[in-house]
Amino acid sequence: MSKLLGVAVLGAGHMGADHIRRIDRVVSGARVAAVADPDADRAAEAVAGIDGVTVHTETEAALDAPGVEAVLIASPGQAHEEALLAAFARGLPVLCEKPMVPDSAGALRVVEAEARLGRRLAQIGFMRRYDSEYQGLKRVLDEGRLGQPLMLHCVHRNVSSPPGFTSAMLIESSLSHEIDAARWLLGQEVTAVTVVRPRASSGAPAGLHDPQFVLLETDGGALVDVEVFVNCGFGYEVRCEAVCEAGGVRVGEEPGPLVSTGGLAGREVPRDYLVRFRDAYDREVRAWVDAARRGRVTGPTAWDGYAASVVAEAGVRSLTGGTRAAVSLAPRPALYAPGAAVR
Template sequence: MSMLGIAVLGTGKMGADHVRRIGRTVGGARVVAVADPDADRVKEVAAGLDGASAHTDAAAATAAPGVDAVLIASPGPAHEEAILHALRRELPVLCEKPLTPDPKGALRVMEAEQRLGRKLVQVGFMRRFDAEYERLKELLDAGGIGRPLFLHCRHRNAASPSFFTSDMLISDSVVHEVDAARWLLGQEITAVSVLSPTPTSAAPEGLRDPRLVLLETSGGAVVDVEIFVNCGFGYEVRCEAVGEAGSALIGGGGEGMLVQSAGRRYGEIAQDFTVRFADAYDRQLRRWVAAAAQGRVAGPDAWDGYAAAAVSRAGIAAARDGVRRAVELVDRPALYR
């Protein structure tokens, strides 16, 4: 099989990690173009790649010779334009979340795909590729704990980036739980409520952190998400499913090596999502490369990105005014059924 030529748009932390991953852990692909508005940074990244071209314009990188697929790791507001450029060239896309910052942008992406008559866009909700999440999905699908009643979720980061806003707790962090819940339960989110305690003293001024997000689903389940992006001790993601006949917890074993000695138990706590979900990112990228080589999608699609954006929009509104917000979705197009 010939090597899949990939254009990576965005060379910040996530984009640079994908460039490294394609070069070292994913077979059948190579980076042939990189793009970033920071000219010095993109040149530095390209210099470490054999024959890759460097661009400050995403469209130019997408149109570069040898590009067969596009990986988008730029900030969310740049996603829609980059995706539409790729779709005009009928190129498979792996787009980091969010698909777009708002539902209307996601609808425009879906409209472009529907005009092509096939799905080419995959959204980077990597938890679907995590081994523990996959096991929980299999258990729930098999009815192993009966009808699901609750998902109890924790999402904690040691510290938030300097640019993080209160809205981003929902749109950039809780969005992962939104997609995971929809996927695990096979249900849509129908309403969102957000409760906010007094912010932690570790939060930058003006950041409403932590928060408790309540999601109601079309199947009558309830999902609660503790989002705490300045917990101080590390990165922690856990999910407990509670059903009519049992419960199951994932993320409880993420401490790495666990030591018990002299009456004490202690272990290691990952400090970053690229550590906790390293294997999930590898598996996601391998499956996407294999699917992209055949012109198809192997994971969450544009509908999933749209649904997540709609829930995020409702969640941001609920957090701002303290009122439960219904989630409004358009009818699901035939292409995504």
């Protein structure tokens, strides 16, 4: 247990650089052994001052670098399938940021590849499951003292969208966290998606349908509504309220201390997800490192990543077609059956 887990980080952008910092300075039991990014200068900048790191522009070169025993994938979503399959071929445990694979066909190929191995290697980065407030909400629901959950009301707001962000990406990227959170909190699968568009905000780039209102139906009869607004302008807000038969529970309403000054009282609103979910990311990576050092993989599975991709695709169909879109999942491999042994 004294040996540090050597991690190859794929992607040195905003998310990847933050994970490099986290592994180097926050999480014990691991070290950054290699980093890969098509932009070699960006990769080198991300690991500046960290000893013993090799810098690469190709994924496989980083995976084969000396001392690499695990992989953290923080590259753009379209590169995830190739990286996951390469890690599987080497028997390396993986923490893969969402979306696991943007398209459901590719996500299913990852599921099938891992199922053929007969053991889990991938944990998918749905960090809401590691947030203390969401964990508290999950505990209340699982206790059952409020009765059956009937509805979830969710809000997902960003200050602004990055260049090139499309209307479909509000669902494929932003909504994917709510999709997984709903499945996890309720223990139910999503069966249909309806996307409704109000008029676009004047703060949204031309042609971007923002905000969007999404309704998810589940196989347990619950309804989940989500406001996705990625150019709200004032801060990063994530909230969730569960309405049950005998009560309700809300999270995400008080991000910081209440400050009174100049005749006004207010709380600071975080500017991005790395601030709001900083502790959740720390706990997520720490849990992954601890499990990997013991030869285990826990947390959200490749099946969870696949299910999120299928639901997101249905959401895009509803967005473009203007109608309710049904969700159809492939048969679940035994490796991902509820209660299956973690290996």
